Amino acid sequence: MPTIHAWGNREGGAPLSRHAVTLTDPGPDEVLLEVLYCGLCHSDLGHIDEQRSAAAEPVVAGHEVVGRVVAAGSEVDPQRLGQLCGLGFIAGSCRHCRHCLSGRQTLCADLESTILGRPGGFASHVKAHQDWAIPLPDGLDPAAAGPLLCAGVTVFEPLFSAGISPTAHVAVIGVGGLGHLALQLARAWGCQVTGITTSSSKTAEILSLGAHRVQLLGELNQQQGAYDLIINTSNHALDWDAVVASLAPGGSLHQLGLCATPIPLRVFPFVKGNLSFRASLTSTPANTARLLEFCARHGIQPLVEVLPMDQINTAIARLRRGDVRYRFVLQGPA
Amino acid sequence: MPTIHAWGNREGGAPLSRHAVTLTDPGPDEVLLEVLYCGLCHSDLGHIDEQRSAAAEPVVAGHEVVGRVVAAGSEVDPQRLGQLCGLGFIAGSCRHCRHCLSGRQTLCADLESTILGRPGGFASHVKAHQDWAIPLPDGLDPAAAGPLLCAGVTVFEPLFSAGISPTAHVAVIGVGGLGHLALQLARAWGCQVTGITTSSSKTAEILSLGAHRVQLLGELNQQQGAYDLIINTSNHALDWDAVVASLAPGGSLHQLGLCATPIPLRVFPFVKGNLSFRASLTSTPANTARLLEFCARHGIQPLVEVLPMDQINTAIARLRRGDVRYRFVLQGPA
Numbered sequence: 309m310p311t312i313h314a315w316g317n318r319e320g321g322a323p324l325s326r327h328a329v330t331l332t333d334p335g336p337d338e339v340l341l342e343v344l345y346c347g348l349c350h351s352d353l354g355h356i357d358e359q360r361s362a363a364a365e366p367v368v369a370g371h372e373v374v375g376r377v378v379a380a381g382s383e384v385d386p387q388r389l390g391q392l393c394g395l396g397f398i399a400g401s402c403r404h405c406r407h408c409l410s411g412r413q414t415l416c417a418d419l420e421s422t423i424l425g426r427p428g429g430f431a432s433h434v435k436a437h438q439d440w441a442i443p444l445p446d447g448l449d450p451a452a453a454g455p456l457l458c459a460g461v462t463v464f465e466p467l468f469s470a471g472i473s474p475t476a477h478v479a480v481i482g483v484g485g486l487g488h489l490a491l492q493l494a495r496a497w498g499c500q501v502t503g504i505t506t507s508s509s510k511t512a513e514i515l516s517l518g519a520h521r522v523q524l525l526g527e528l529n530q531q532q533g534a535y536d537l538i539i540n541t542s543n544h545a546l547d548w549d550a551v552v553a554s555l556a557p558g559g560s561l562h563q564l565g566l567c568a569t570p571i572p573l574r575v576f577p578f579v580k581g582n583l584s585f586r587a588s589l590t591s592t593p594a595n596t597a598r599l600l601e602f603c604a605r606h607g608i609q610p611l612v613e614v615l616p617m618d619q620i621n622t623a624i625a626r627l628r629r630g631d632v633r634y635r636f637v638l639q640g641p642a
Numbered sequence: 643m644p645t646i647h648a649w650g651n652r653e654g655g656a657p658l659s660r661h662a663v664t665l666t667d668p669g670p671d672e673v674l675l676e677v678l679y680c681g682l683c684h685s686d687l688g689h690i691d692e693q694r695s696a697a698a699e700p701v702v703a704g705h706e707v708v709g710r711v712v713a714a715g716s717e718v719d720p721q722r723l724g725q726l727c728g729l730g731f732i733a734g735s736c737r738h739c740r741h742c743l744s745g746r747q748t749l750c751a752d753l754e755s756t757i758l759g760r761p762g763g764f765a766s767h768v769k770a771h772q773d774w775a776i777p778l779p780d781g782l783d784p785a786a787a788g789p790l791l792c793a794g795v796t797v798f799e800p801l802f803s804a805g806i807s808p809t810a811h812v813a814v815i816g817v818g819g820l821g822h823l824a825l826q827l828a829r830a831w832g833c834q835v836t837g838i839t840t841s842s843s844k845t846a847e848i849l850s851l852g853a854h855r856v857q858l859l860g861e862l863n864q865q866q867g868a869y870d871l872i873i874n875t876s877n878h879a880l881d882w883d884a885v886v887a888s889l890a891p892g893g894s895l896h897q898l899g900l901c902a903t904p905i906p907l908r909v910f911p912f913v914k915g916n917l918s919f920r921a922s923l924t925s926t927p928a929n930t931a932r933l934l935e936f937c938a939r940h941g942i943q944p945l946v947e948v949l950p951m952d953q954i955n956t957a958i959a960r961l962r963r964g965d966v967r968y969r970f971v972l973q974g975p976a
Contacts, residue, residue: 407891415891415916557749561911564685572904575897578921582749585919587912 309333309340311377313642314431315620316366320359326365326642329427331435333379338400339441340379341393345610346429347372347454348623350485351397356624370429370638371397371422372454374444380483384438386436392450393441394600395429396457397422397590400437406483413592426547430620432642442596447604455485455610455635456603458615461591464599466539466562467497470586474498476536477556481525483514486541486564487609488634491517494539496606502535504528528554535559545569552577563587643667644713647976648765649954650700654693657955660976661700662666663761665769667713673775674713675727680763681788682945682957682970684819686732689757704972705731705756706762706788706953718772721728726784727761727775728934730791731756734771738747747926755956764954766976776930782936789819789944789969790937795925797824798933800873800896801831804920807831810870811890815859818846820875820898822945822968825851828873828939836869838862862888869893879903886911897921948969 310331313451315324334340352369355576360367371396377388380529383444400420401408407415422428422436444453463486472478480490487503494501495518502521503514511522523531529550536559538551543565543612551561563571563585591599614637615623644665649658668674684698686703707729711722734754735742741749756762756770778787797820806812813836814824821837828835829852834857837848845856856863863884870893872885877899885895886907894917897905907919927932936945948971949957956971 412892417891558746563912565909566913568911570906570908572906573919574904575899575901575921578897578919579900579923582922583920585907585912586917587909588916589913609673 310433312427312431312433312577314366314368314427315617316368316427316430316640317356318362318366318439321357321414324356324430324624326618329365329368329431330385331433334381334435336346336381336383337438338381338435339377339384339388339438340391340393341373341375341434342378342415343373343375343429343431343640345374345454345614345637345639345642346370347610348459348620348627349455350459350627351627352423353624353627366391368427368430370431371395371424372458372543373429374432374450374454375434375442378433380438388438392444394444394453395422395434395436395609396461396596399440411592411594412642415592430617430638430642432640442593442600445601448600449609451614451637451639452609452612453600454491454637455612456600457596458523459485459610459635460489460603461596461599462486462564462589463493463539464540464595464640465591466537466564466586467493467586468595469591470537470560470562470589470599472497472499472537473629476500477534478502478537478539478555479504479523479535480539481564483510483517484539484541485634488517489608490539490541491519491550492608494518496576496602496608533557537562539564541565543567548572549574551603552583555581555583558582560586610635614639619642644767646767647760648700648702648761648766649830649951649976650698650702650761650764651690652696652898655691658690658764658958660952663699663702663765665761666765668715669715670715672715672769673711673718673722673772673773675707675709675768675770675775676712677707677709677763677768677867677974678767679708679785679788679948679971679973679974680704681787681792681944682954682961682972683758683792684961686757687958687961701762702764703757703954704765704768705729706792707756707763707768708784711775712767714772722772726778728778728787728791728930729756729768729775730772730795730930733769733774743849745926745928746938748924764972764976766974773927776927776934779935779938782934783943785948785971785973786810786943787934788945788971789823789946791930792924793819793944793969794823794937795930795933796820796898796923797827797873797875798929799925800871800898800920801827802929802932803922803925804871804894804896806831806833806871811868812836812871812873813838813857813869813888814873814875815880816875816899817844817851818875819968822851824873824875825853825940826942828852829859829864830936830942837920865892871896873898877901882906883908887916889917892916894918894920944969949975951976
């Protein structure tokens, strides 16, 4: 029954403070990671701010973990002790349903989240099923790798699982935590890459991230039929007709941003253009391992600002006002 | 310069009458078909009714043709003379763009329609590029095969081009000209098949068309997570949230009906369920040939009511009030 330290709050929206929390011992298939680094994702804010009734335990966010295996259950290869691993939003799945058995674990109805109903990665230690603690390959900087485990796998999914060809023309809408990785990945994937942004002030930075071209969102209607794939990382309501019109015949709009309003898709352009609309949330252990290997080979890494864990409230305040390029990483010990 | 007879109108919405029309001779790669049968599709009504200013030539619809090659250009194998062929909505493409050269001719920007700007299949003869006059395999009834060329390829596309597995659970919304073929195809494809209808009075007929189950559209919200693929042949606005909720994880809604209002898709169910929305209009020459062979092998054929061509106005009037199961076929000579 290890006692750990974790940065959390009991009241939704309150500043985080350091708590002592008792964890149960790792189960037979679990590992305990000592947290070295943990990225701060937008979705952590929702968790930190969530209104709740007098939580007995503090809520602890954090799901872009780089850590070291310091304890493991009886079914885990003891050689994993000491191993450097990454852990994302999902810390376990049932392993027995047809989705898990097909290697599509993200479709499992009984996913365990790293942060829901249990303390997450803004802590000295965090637990996960051994299959979701993904060994970090050589060549990745542990201080920067954390965001690959959430933002990275999120933007990898539209390229990898949809089988996008390196000959495709790919546009990325939004250049933030997700988008700055999508640009790098699509470039390394071999595609023609366009960064779509609201502000021309970002042009140089977008090109430096690997884009061949920069397109202003407000001028998207000048790009009819241009893109085989649009990866939309924005969660705002857009001029959806213009977005759809910029798809090439047979093209696909892949939505990642959690837009609060429904997306009204006109049927005729989809029918005529043989278009598709897809969406996804995260990725599987096998694909996460593929992503990490791909990033190590291509020198892809998140652009991060590293702060010590005890400055987490500063990081949260700055993220709330968009003052980060592109991800905060909190460094342990907690 | 052959002179043909064709059923058309000069004023949008007016009854059709028989006209003499002069065609240019077939080009080097064209064939002239003598029309034996031509199905009457809903989209013909739009063409017949379209408002136009004093058309010099009568507008002639009809794009579900079964006919015989009676003349051919210099580049056509002369052995095709006398061949029984089917012709659908498309009568030619540019053949030189990357889509045509990739075998994805329906994405070509310069498609020639069988009925737009030229007389269609409600005529004694109709012209087409040789590649779009698809030889009819043995084992298909020429009197019933016509609707396979439009309705048939339309519903074949979601199964074939999306690579649907025979293990999939497939639902078909709407049991009309398209739906009654989708049910038969999905059954022969090996899938678990559900027919979704607004009226329980159709239950016996839907089962006889190959469905394993019948589901009322209004009770779709009792079928959460049920379907890997929904083929929606309805052009009505539906309870889209219920439709999407009935998709299984990783499932796809394939829209064929030309719904006039945009489809509002909520992002979170799509992201969480890794869902997709697709749409398509028709299919390619190669896939049309595959469909015809598949139908011949499985004994799939449209349920049709055959009327002589000179009763075309009766057929149109009855189709307008939905009085057909499931397709009229007009029999030549015109």
